[in-house]
Amino acid sequence: MKTITLTLVISLLNLLGFAQIPTNGIVAYYPFNGNANDESGNGYNGTSSGATLANDRFGNANSAYSFNGVNNYIDLSTNASSFNFQQPATVSFWVKSSVDDVHAIYSVTNNIGDNGTTIVIGNNTTDKLTNEIITISNYSSSTDYYIAGYTTTNRNLLFDNNWHNIICVFDGVSAKIYLDNNLLSITTGWGTNNGQYGNITSPTRAVLGTRYANSSYGVFHNGGLDDILVYNRVLNTTEIATIYNYTGCTTSIPTANDSSACGSGTYTLTATGGTNYLWYNTPIGGTYINIGSTYTTPFLTSTTTYYVANYDGSCESARDTATITINPLPNLSIIDFNTGYCVNSIPVSLSGSPSGGVFSGNGVSGDLFIPASANIGSNSISYSYTNPSTGCSNTINQSVTINNSPSLSISGLNPNFNLNDASVTLYGTPSGGTFVGTGVTGNSFNPSIAGVGSHTVVYIYTDGNGCSNAYCETDDITTSKSEILTKESGINVYPNPNAGTFNVSLSLNKSEKVNIRVLNNLGDVIYTESNRRSKGNYNNPINLSSQPNGIYYIDVEIGEKNYSEIISLIR
Numbered sequence: 001m002k003t004i005t006l007t008l009v010i011s012l013l014n015l016l017g018f019a020q021i022p023t024n025g026i027v028a029y030y031p032f033n034g035n036a037n038d039e040s041g042n043g044y045n046g047t048s049s050g051a052t053l054a055n056d057r058f059g060n061a062n063s064a065y066s067f068n069g070v071n072n073y074i075d076l077s078t079n080a081s082s083f084n085f086q087q088p089a090t091v092s093f094w095v096k097s098s099v100d101d102v103h104a105i106y107s108v109t110n111n112i113g114d115n116g117t118t119i120v121i122g123n124n125t126t127d128k129l130t131n132e133i134i135t136i137s138n139y140s141s142s143t144d145y146y147i148a149g150y151t152t153t154n155r156n157l158l159f160d161n162n163w164h165n166i167i168c169v170f171d172g173v174s175a176k177i178y179l180d181n182n183l184l185s186i187t188t189g190w191g192t193n194n195g196q197y198g199n200i201t202s203p204t205r206a207v208l209g210t211r212y213a214n215s216s217y218g219v220f221h222n223g224g225l226d227d228i229l230v231y232n233r234v235l236n237t238t239e240i241a242t243i244y245n246y247t248g249c250t251t252s253i254p255t256a257n258d259s260s261a262c263g264s265g266t267y268t269l270t271a272t273g274g275t276n277y278l279w280y281n282t283p284i285g286g287t288y289i290n291i292g293s294t295y296t297t298p299f300l301t302s303t304t305t306y307y308v309a310n311y312d313g314s315c316e317s318a319r320d321t322a323t324i325t326i327n328p329l330p331n332l333s334i335i336d337f338n339t340g341y342c343v344n345s346i347p348v349s350l351s352g353s354p355s356g357g358v359f360s361g362n363g364v365s366g367d368l369f370i371p372a373s374a375n376i377g378s379n380s381i382s383y384s385y386t387n388p389s390t391g392c393s394n395t396i397n398q399s400v401t402i403n404n405s406p407s408l409s410i411s412g413l414n415p416n417f418n419l420n421d422a423s424v425t426l427y428g429t430p431s432g433g434t435f436v437g438t439g440v441t442g443n444s445f446n447p448s449i450a451g452v453g454s455h456t457v458v459y460i461y462t463d464g465n466g467c468s469n470a471y472c473e474t475d476d477i478t479t480s481k482s483e484i485l486t487k488e489s490g491i492n493v494y495p496n497p498n499a500g501t502f503n504v505s506l507s508l509n510k511s512e513k514v515n516i517r518v519l520n521n522l523g524d525v526i527y528t529e530s531n532r533r534s535k536g537n538y539n540n541p542i543n544l545s546s547q548p549n550g551i552y553y554i555d556v557e558i559g560e561k562n563y564s565e566i567i568s569l570i571r
Contacts, residue, residue, distance in 0.1 A: 029227075048065065065226070076208065081203055083198070129151055129187060167243065173195045269294065274317070303324065337400070410429075425444055502541075502542055516528070
């Protein structure tokens, strides 16, 4: 039968799930709601040995036990002494069977089985009675024993495969048997029916669905059992009628909706449609874990199902399920992104896993990180992604440091030289860089090698963070001025040389000797071209696609003039 799980929190009047059932003097109660636990509050739990859960008389699943008549029983022996109190006593149970053979229902005995109290049903031709359908026996000593029962040829009173209530009362005067709220006449087949119960020497065995005799189990029950009640007092006829007339629980089942959550955590469940709500972590049986229309779970890391019942003060409904599906947060990563860049580094393509998310932060533009747009120093970029199948989002952050380009200067280079001046030593700050330019060898500048004209000396330096810069100074060995490549000078670099291929265009007013060089940041000449050109316009294609990204220096000499430009390769 479906009843409320018993705990001390619920008042004693409602212990058994229907307020009219007597609770005074209760020793054990086995409603078989999914298990063989004692729900009287005394904790005399049983253990099923082969018996299986079945429908009860109201059609509730897993609310009674079925026994095969061969070797099934429920063992209460751990607490055998607790069932060995002396009369008065009352034992009530619901039974169902179609097999008219001897079935032991309830038995408390010693370790041999020759002392004890036993209740059996069915015809046992060797047990002092004839045509009995219910028999009570008690053996305390050689002078205190009896076998008494109800005998009839109308076997359908009990063995019709329907549920029947049997209540046995031990009052210390004369044992009584009630079948379906009817008091039966008792026949004594052996000893004196003195209504004795228990008082067994060294009780060690307490069982349901069998008995222990002659050091072994036997007379196994074939059929169903439910709602075993044991009292240490005599129930009156009104109380017996109350047990028999109970018509089942009609309390409405509450509703608790399933839900989905993103990531581990605690979550709140809500139930509606009831009066008092009891929350469980098992579908049947067990002890409730919370009272109230809401339940806040413990910290959950995986999908978990809870169950909620409605308790109306009389009985407890069946349970509705509430499953919290825990969807994992997306596991994110930012791919191939360094922790540091130079402010003049080329833009970096951003890639996140899983793909399809959004980047944000200083220096972020779409799927590009532009170091020059970020702050010098520490920055943070974020990658956010939402799983389209679960709706769960996550964000990760990665720190990136933007290092400024080194600040450079050149000393030792005069603004004006005579052609026959001696070489000068060049000094770059910070030290350790490379000088490049016409007339430059190592860290020396030789005017006579440079020749008459304006010349640009470039100092290229890379610091410990891998950040490079170039600094230019110009000297005059004639009165002509050094120029930076511009359209006005008649020299142009196009298109944008970032990709590594570009043109140097020249516009000559007369025939001139033209020298074009490209140097890397180490001062190595990686491209050179020298020839005399006639008056006119010229395009000089240059291909640096095989060179790595970085800073390069273009030096163009036209006659006595020198032109320079610094470019960056970004791909």
